[in-house]
Amino acid sequence: MGAGHSHALYVHEHSPIHRLAPEAKIVAALGIVASIAVTPRQAVWGFGLYAILVAGLVTLSRLSPGFVALRLVAIAPFVFFALFIPFIAGGETTEVGGVSLSVDGLWGMWNVLAKATLGASVSIVLTATTEIPDIIRGMGVLRVPALFISIATFMVRYLELIVDELGRMRVAMSSRGYDPRWMSQARPVASAAGALFVRSYERGERIHAAMLSRGFNGAMPTFNHQRADAREWAAVFVVIACAALISALALLAA
Amino acid sequence: MSARVVVTGLEFAYPDGRVALRGVDLTIEAGERVAVLGPNGAGKTTLALHLNGIHEPSSGAVTIGEMPVKHENLAEIRRRVGLVFQDSNDQLFMPNVGEDVAFGPANLGISGVELEQRVTRALQAVGGGDLISRPSHHLSGGERRRAALATVLAMEPDVLVFDEPSSDLDGAGRRELVATLAPLEMTQLIITHDLPLALELCPRSVIMRQGQVVADGATRELLMDADLLAENRLELPFGFRLGTSPER
Numbered sequence: 001m002g003a004g005h006s007h008a009l010y011v012h013e014h015s016p017i018h019r020l021a022p023e024a025k026i027v028a029a030l031g032i033v034a035s036i037a038v039t040p041r042q043a044v045w046g047f048g049l050y051a052i053l054v055a056g057l058v059t060l061s062r063l064s065p066g067f068v069a070l071r072l073v074a075i076a077p078f079v080f081f082a083l084f085i086p087f088i089a090g091g092e093t094t095e096v097g098g099v100s101l102s103v104d105g106l107w108g109m110w111n112v113l114a115k116a117t118l119g120a121s122v123s124i125v126l127t128a129t130t131e132i133p134d135i136i137r138g139m140g141v142l143r144v145p146a147l148f149i150s151i152a153t154f155m156v157r158y159l160e161l162i163v164d165e166l167g168r169m170r171v172a173m174s175s176r177g178y179d180p181r182w183m184s185q186a187r188p189v190a191s192a193a194g195a196l197f198v199r200s201y202e203r204g205e206r207i208h209a210a211m212l213s214r215g216f217n218g219a220m221p222t223f224n225h226q227r228a229d230a231r232e233w234a235a236v237f238v239v240i241a242c243a244a245l246i247s248a249l250a251l252l253a254a
Numbered sequence: 255m256s257a258r259v260v261v262t263g264l265e266f267a268y269p270d271g272r273v274a275l276r277g278v279d280l281t282i283e284a285g286e287r288v289a290v291l292g293p294n295g296a297g298k299t300t301l302a303l304h305l306n307g308i309h310e311p312s313s314g315a316v317t318i319g320e321m322p323v324k325h326e327n328l329a330e331i332r333r334r335v336g337l338v339f340q341d342s343n344d345q346l347f348m349p350n351v352g353e354d355v356a357f358g359p360a361n362l363g364i365s366g367v368e369l370e371q372r373v374t375r376a377l378q379a380v381g382g383g384d385l386i387s388r389p390s391h392h393l394s395g396g397e398r399r400r401a402a403l404a405t406v407l408a409m410e411p412d413v414l415v416f417d418e419p420s421s422d423l424d425g426a427g428r429r430e431l432v433a434t435l436a437p438l439e440m441t442q443l444i445i446t447h448d449l450p451l452a453l454e455l456c457p458r459s460v461i462m463r464q465g466q467v468v469a470d471g472a473t474r475e476l477l478m479d480a481d482l483l484a485e486n487r488l489e490l491p492f493g494f495r496l497g498t499s500p501e502r
Contacts, residue, residue: 156349158343161391209303211347213336214361214406215333215358215362223356223360
């Protein structure tokens with residue numbers, strides 16, 4: 001069950017990045033992505049430096065470049081859209097292979113392509129080196145509201161069960177000859193979705209009863225996990241400082 | 255530790271008006287192990303949910319040890335009474351087994367080394383020491399059942415209540431369950447359709463029908479009363495014969 005597997009993004013390895021505390025990795029990823037986002041598009045050299053930084057992180061994580069490239073397929077819809085910008089945008093034009101393209105549009109396309117690719121690569125490194133429950137725990141350490149943390153935890157825990165349930169419903173429907181091809185045949189899908197909602201809601205009630213039975217009083221208990229130490233924060237600081245330096249230089253040059 | 259459970263005149267209706275319990279009287283001595291049998295819809299699970307105050311009775315009372323199940327006592331009642339739910343997936347809601355087992359005691363305010371010890375002890379008691387860091391959704395049926403039991407044992411309860419503990423287990427898993435439950439010295443209430451399980455684990459059984467206790471006695475004698483079983487939609491497995499003396 002690939003789709004519902006909550007650890008589908010994770011790659012089991014033993015690298016320094018895998019070992020880094022999740023909260024440190026989240027801060028580092030946010031820092032790098034923010035730097036990339038504010039870098040002016042004309043600073044092509046800046047994006048080259050970011051690419052080197054990201055490539056360094058990929059190598060340090062012991063992820064294969066092919067793996068990262070494959071995961072980058074996720075941003076394909078945005079890239080596809082970006083490819084149209086030079087044809088649609090107005091202003092000054094230039095001839096490329098006999099086709100008239102907007103200069104501003106070309107820069108726009110580059111901007112989307114470069115930032116989306118680099119930003120997505122950073123999040124790929126984060127999710128490939130950190131299991132989802134650890135990411136959620138890291139967000140908790142970073143003082144993300146407890147309600148959000150609880151919702152995310154339950155979602156990760158029960159998503160797979162719900163996907164399994166959906167799978168069983170589909171099998172049950174196909175077993176009775178249901179083979180939808182047209183919109184007019186969509187009704188059973190809608191009622192299956194309804195049934196799934198009701199079942200999930202009832203499960204929610206049972207889980208709540210199970211929580212109350214074990215003394216739940218409205219606040220999820222927190223467990224003492226190993227927190228990021230000074231050395232780890234220092235490493236994160238260095239990485240963010242590099243990224244921030246690149247963006248600062250690019251902003252000054254622009 | 256074990257505690258006496260006293261249920262007197264318990265009545266309960268669901269918000270939609272459906273009456274589930276119509277005056278249940280039941281006393282279970284400390285350390286006793288009792289099976290609750292009966293057809294679907296007899297009110298067995300509803301009774302279980304009253305024992306730790308998840309449901310509030312319309313009338314009647316439940317006492318655990320000397321303590322009445324009342325709003326102001328709920329925290330202590332829920333420590334004393336451990337409920338093991340029918341679907342273990344409902345009971346295992348944390349990212350991994352270790353955190354799930356720690357959930358209850360952490361809610362009691364236990365932390366640090368003592369919490370770790372509780373988790374280790376509870377998992378060892380169910381023969382699941384190796385489950386501690388496993389994610390709950392990757393466990394087999396039997397492992398999930400044992401982990402669910404550990405989450406309750408970690409609260410060091412005086413009373414254990416099981417809802418259909420053998421329903422999703424294969425033969426070997428069922429055998430392991432019996433081996434796990436038999437040595438526990440808490441008061442135990444086992445709701446089940448599995449009559450051989452009741453016979454094996456519980457010297458005494460009660461039969462519920464339409465929200466009332468209709469029979470209460472030695473399990474072996476109840477199961478030998480063919481008319482009583484038929485009245486209550488209970489059936490021994492095909493080929494199963496009960497002699498007048500224990501087989502073992």
